[in-house]
Amino acid sequence: MPIRYRCRHCKVEMGSLPFDAEKTIHKLHLFEIGEMDEFVEKNAQGETIVHSICEHCEQSLRQFPDYYALKKWLQ
Numbered sequence: 339m340p341i342r343y344r345c346r347h348c349k350v351e352m353g354s355l356p357f358d359a360e361k362t363i364h365k366l367h368l369f370e371i372g373e374m375d376e377f378v379e380k381n382a383q384g385e386t387i388v389h390s391i392c393e394h395c396e397q398s399l400r401q402f403p404d405y406y407a408l409k410k411w412l413q
């Protein structure tokens with residue numbers, strides 16, 4: 339099953355990996371995002387969804403960290 343990457347802020351899909359590679363996810367993201375359960379889920383189709391952050395949101399967070407703290411933006 340593919341692994342799909344989706345931005346957890348704006349929900350844009352950033353892409354997918356065409357193979358089942360949970361170990362690869364761990365390698366790529368474990369240290370980056372910490373708590374895996376909160377950011378990785380499996381949907382009804384058995385696909386793994388990784389809730390990450392896209393370039394656009396990452397830049398916004400760097401520029402406007404208060405928005406992130408308040409959780410008001412893009413909602």
Ligand SMILES: [Zn+2]
Nearest residue numbers: 345348392395
């Ligand atoms: Zn985003």
